[in-house]
Amino acid sequence: MRKNTIVIPKPRSNFVSVQCIQCGENRVIFSHTTTDIYCKSCGQLIAKKSGSRANILGKILNSLD
Numbered sequence: 001m002r003k004n005t006i007v008i009p010k011p012r013s014n015f016v017s018v019q020c021i022q023c024g025e026n027r028v029i030f031s032h033t034t035t036d037i038y039c040k041s042c043g044q045l046i047a048k049k050s051g052s053r054a055n056i057l058g059k060i061l062n063s064l065d
């Protein structure tokens with residue numbers, strides 16, 4: 001018997017905790033940001049906007065749903 005699997009598309013828009021590679025400051029950002037995000041402490045670019053998921057330039061510590 002074939003098992004029917006209902007695939008629920010998981011929204012891939014979530015929040016990620018990113019650590020600035022420059023100064024180590026942690027920041028929670030939206031992974032699909034439409035604006036460039038800079039570190040509030042040192043001004044380092046930590047997330048660059050793109051068509052879909054942002055390019056995270058810092059160190060990703062964890063994802064938060």
Ligand SMILES: [Zn+2]
Nearest residue numbers: 020023039042
């Ligand atoms: Zn920084």
